[in-house]
Amino acid sequence: MFPTAFRPSRRALLGGGAALLTAAIVRAAEPDLAGLSDMTAGAIPIGVAERQARLARAQALMRASGIGAVLIEPGSSLIYFTGVRWGRSERLTAAVLPVDGDPCIVTPFFEEPSVRQTLAVPAEVRVWQEDEDPLKIVAGFLRDRKLAAHTIGIEESARFFAFDGLARAVPGATLVSANPVVRGCRMIKTPAEIALMQLATDVTIAAYRWTFPRVVAGMTGTEIGALMNAATRRLGGDPEFALALIGPAAALPHGSREVIRVADGQVVLMDCGCTVQGYQSDVSRTWVHGRASAEQRRVWEQVRAAQALAFRTARIGVAAGAVDDAVRAHYERLGYGPGYRLPGLSHRTGHGIGMDGHEPVNLVHGEPTTLAPGMCFSDEPGLYLPGKFGVRLEDCFHMNPSGPAWFSTPPESLERPV
Numbered sequence: 273m274f275p276t277a278f279r280p281s282r283r284a285l286l287g288g289g290a291a292l293l294t295a296a297i298v299r300a301a302e303p304d305l306a307g308l309s310d311m312t313a314g315a316i317p318i319g320v321a322e323r324q325a326r327l328a329r330a331q332a333l334m335r336a337s338g339i340g341a342v343l344i345e346p347g348s349s350l351i352y353f354t355g356v357r358w359g360r361s362e363r364l365t366a367a368v369l370p371v372d373g374d375p376c377i378v379t380p381f382f383e384e385p386s387v388r389q390t391l392a393v394p395a396e397v398r399v400w401q402e403d404e405d406p407l408k409i410v411a412g413f414l415r416d417r418k419l420a421a422h423t424i425g426i427e428e429s430a431r432f433f434a435f436d437g438l439a440r441a442v443p444g445a446t447l448v449s450a451n452p453v454v455r456g457c458r459m460i461k462t463p464a465e466i467a468l469m470q471l472a473t474d475v476t477i478a479a480y481r482w483t484f485p486r487v488v489a490g491m492t493g494t495e496i497g498a499l500m501n502a503a504t505r506r507l508g509g510d511p512e513f514a515l516a517l518i519g520p521a522a523a524l525p526h527g528s529r530e531v532i533r534v535a536d537g538q539v540v541l542m543d544c545g546c547t548v549q550g551y552q553s554d555v556s557r558t559w560v561h562g563r564a565s566a567e568q569r570r571v572w573e574q575v576r577a578a579q580a581l582a583f584r585t586a587r588i589g590v591a592a593g594a595v596d597d598a599v600r601a602h603y604e605r606l607g608y609g610p611g612y613r614l615p616g617l618s619h620r621t622g623h624g625i626g627m628d629g630h631e632p633v634n635l636v637h638g639e640p641t642t643l644a645p646g647m648c649f650s651d652e653p654g655l656y657l658p659g660k661f662g663v664r665l666e667d668c669f670h671m672n673p674s675g676p677a678w679f680s681t682p683p684e685s686l687e688r689p690v
Contacts, residue, residue, distance in 0.1 A: 305506050308482060311475050312508030315468060317549045318355075322464055323393045326353055327369065330453050334371045337452045340422025341414060342369040343438060345430045348627040349454055351550060355392025364406040364434060367395075368413055369453075371422075376413045378406055407437030414442055425450030455632050459624065460646035465551060466670050469626070469648065472546055472553035473668065473679040475509035480544065480557060480690040489561065491534045493518055493527070500544050509546030509553075512629060517541040522558070522662040525619060525654060536562030539661035545629060552629050554650050555680055556666030557689040564686055568663075571655050572686045575663045578602050578653040579682055582621050582635065583669060586643055586651075586676045593639040596621040599653040600637065608655070611637070617656035622649045625668055647671045648679075 330353065334342065344350050344367045346358040354375060358365050365379040365387060374394050379387045381399040388397065398413060400406045414420045421444040426435050428451055439447055461469070482503040487496055497514035504511045521528040522541035534540060538561050545554040558575075560568050578599045585598040599621045600611060608614040620636035623629075625648050633641045635649055652666035665683060669676040683689045 304482065304486070305502060308478075308503060308506040310506070310508035311478060312471055312548050315471055315508075315549050316464065318464060318468075320392060322462065323353065323355060326457055327375065327393065329457050330369055331371055333453045333456045334369075334425070337425075338423055339425045339448065339450065339453060340371050340419040341417070342425040342427060342450045342453050343367075343410065343430060343434065344369065344427040344450075344454070345434060347429055348550075349427050349429070349458065351390075352458060352627060353393070354395060355390050356387055357390045358387060360431070364400075364437075366406075366410065366430075366434065368410055370414075370417050370419060373417065376410075378409050378413070380406075405437065405441070407434065407441040410438060411441035414445070420444055422446075423448055425453055427454050451632075458626060459632060460644065461626060461648050461670065462646065465626065466646075466648070468549045468551035469553065469668070469670070470679055472509060472548040472551055473555065475504060475507045475546055475548060476544055476553040476555045477680050477690060478507050479503035479509070479546075480542070480555065483542075484557075484559075484690055487534060487540060487561065489534050489536065492531055493521065494531075496534075496540070496542070497544075500542070504544075504546045509548055512545045512547055512552060513543070515541075515543040517543075517662070519661060520659055523617070523656045523658045523660055525617060525656055525662065525664070534561050537565065538562075539568060539663070541662055541664055543664065543666065550627055552625055552627065553679070554625055554629055554666060554668055556652055556654075556664040557683060558663045558665060559686060559689040568661060569686055571657070571661075571663050572665075574603075574606055575653060575655050575665050576682065578621075578655075579651050579665050579667070582651045582653060583676055583678075586635075586649070586669065586671065588643055588645065588671065588673060588675070590643050591639065592633050592635050592641050592643060592649075593637050595635045595643075596637050596639070596653075603653075603655070614655065614657070616658055617662070619654065621653045622651050624648060625650055643671050645671050645673050 346360050363380050368376045376396045400409045420442045423446045483500045493516035496516035500514040501511040518532040519538040522539045541558045543556040585595045612618045622635035624631035648670045650668045654664035656662035668679045
């Protein structure tokens, strides 16, 4: 949502500020944190059999799409298929998934022992030295598998130098998007994935319940977020973000640099999430500290109704864009709009979620992808009135054959956000 010149992540907005939490607040929180316990001890990580099933699914989609191999750089897709947890740098580490047989991991020679520490599937590992071109190593694997003249899929987040280098190393190949394969696998969550997402959501809701009564007049958003993160860690989650927006700052969906303190009559909008075994939660809550105005209450109820409408509209076979269209029509009937213009600010109804907080596809106007069992989305049709306040209620759901199912239950009222 940020303009090109300023597009930090929600985590980046809060990462530096969380360290500024005052010692007094930390000391006050410690006795309460002692009453929280790890909720994630029974979490079942993704196993070898599940990853091998993912590879088999990817290979079936490759055959159906006419793709001979897929190149994947470090990130969530590399973890998804191989278990390898690695960062991106100028030194290429990548996986090549062939249409048949085991994948290949290409990595610098001196990094091989470290890469093998998280490799979770049978795979060939080929290394390159500092004076070698790693894409030529990739090309050698493709030639050995007789795939160098085939269509090669490139995972959508891969950097240009990997695409360009491979094009030069295998001039006989056709390079295309790997979305039909990678998205085709990752958009459909298995029961094991949904269980981890449910656990991450349970942690976030528990952390909200602990944090909400501790928000008092005079606190800043940074201080509130630090309390939320502290509770999340104690409950066993790995905090991803804890955005807390107060008053006029809540009218800017991802926040403001201005420091605003909680006061009577001010909206508090929180957007928080964590990971459990690599799978994410994303939950937003909005309430008013003290007495709510008639306008605040009216907008909150309008958003609540829009969220419920989106959930009712989400059905198997319905286009993802139709869910957002239902919300746009609802808001236009209330006098907002047209489209995403209010007056004020608005945004799409939701986004996909899984290993990444935002994954394809989105619940946004014009998205033709139809909803299918296993897909997971956020449901967060916010309303934002610049200079006044904003309201966002966000709960995620997963698609069952019979329809959507909540990961977290939406709030009952403005006074009871959790």
